[in-house]
Amino acid sequence: TDQGLGLQADAARVEQALVNLLRNAVQAAPGGQVRVAWQSRDGEIRFEVEDDGSGIEPEARAKLFEPFFTTKPVGQGTGLGLAVVHGIAEEHGGGVELAEPSAAGFRTCFRLRLPLVGRAASEAPGSA
Numbered sequence: 001t002d003q004g005l006g007l008q009a010d011a012a013r014v015e016q017a018l019v020n021l022l023r024n025a026v027q028a029a030p031g032g033q034v035r036v037a038w039q040s041r042d043g044e045i046r047f048e049v050e051d052d053g054s055g056i057e058p059e060a061r062a063k064l065f066e067p068f069f070t071t072k073p074v075g076q077g078t079g080l081g082l083a084v085v086h087g088i089a090e091e092h093g094g095g096v097e098l099a100e101p102s103a104a105g106f107r108t109c110f111r112l113r114l115p116l117v118g119r120a121a122s123e124a125p126g127s128a
Contacts, residue, residue, distance in 0.1 A: 006116060006117060006118050007045055007114060007116060007117070008117045009092050009114060010091075010092075013088045013091065013092075014088065014092070014114065016084065016088060017084070017085045017088040017089065017096075017112055018047060018049070018112070020081040020082070020084055020085050021047075021049040021081075021085060021110050021112065022034065022036070022049055023081065024049075024051075024081055024082070024110075025049050025050070025051035025053070025108070025110075026051070028051045028053030028054070028108060029051035029052050029053035032051060032052040032053060033051070033052050034049065034050070034051050034052075035048075035049075035050040035051075036048070036049055036050075037050075040116065043115060043116050044094065044113050044114060044115050044116055045113070045114050045116055046111055046112070046113050047111070047112040047113075047114075048099060048109055048110070048111050048112075049109070049110050049112075050099075050107060050108065050109035050110075051107060051108050051109075052107050053107070053108060055106045055107060055108055056071070056098065056108055057071075061098060064082050064098060065082050065083055065085075065086040065096070066079075066083060067079065067080060067083040068080065068083075069082075069083075082096070082110075085110075085112065089112055089113065089114065092114050092115070093114075093115045094112065094113045094114040094115055095112075095113050096110060096111065096112045096113070097110070097111050097113075098110060098111075099111045
């Protein structure tokens with residue numbers, strides 16, 4: 001269990017990461033739905049932001065977290081949102097990924113993972 005665990009994070013930076021994910025989801029699904037969920041699991045907190053937009057083409061997936069890469073039309077995005085999310089996740093010892101399945105024409109779900117800290121985390125197998 002994750003009892004006795006907490007999230008040690010820069011609240012403003014984590015908020016920025018979540019806002020970027022939400023903004024992308026809302027823009028990807030105009031008139032559609034956006035789902036936000038979180039869970040504490042395996043020593044980390046996982047935030048998921050999912051939209052029912054058109055999905056992400058397979059050829060774009062490898063570049064998603066690169067600065068200035070965007071799938072939006074010219075003038076509608078800087079291509080920095082996911083790069084910023086990636087940087088914030090790494091600053092906190094976590095990560096961000098495109099959660100599967102995310103096929104073009106289906107949906108998109110990003111998962112932001114941040115490590116939990118506390119007594120139980122320090123007793124986890126493989127910790128020093």
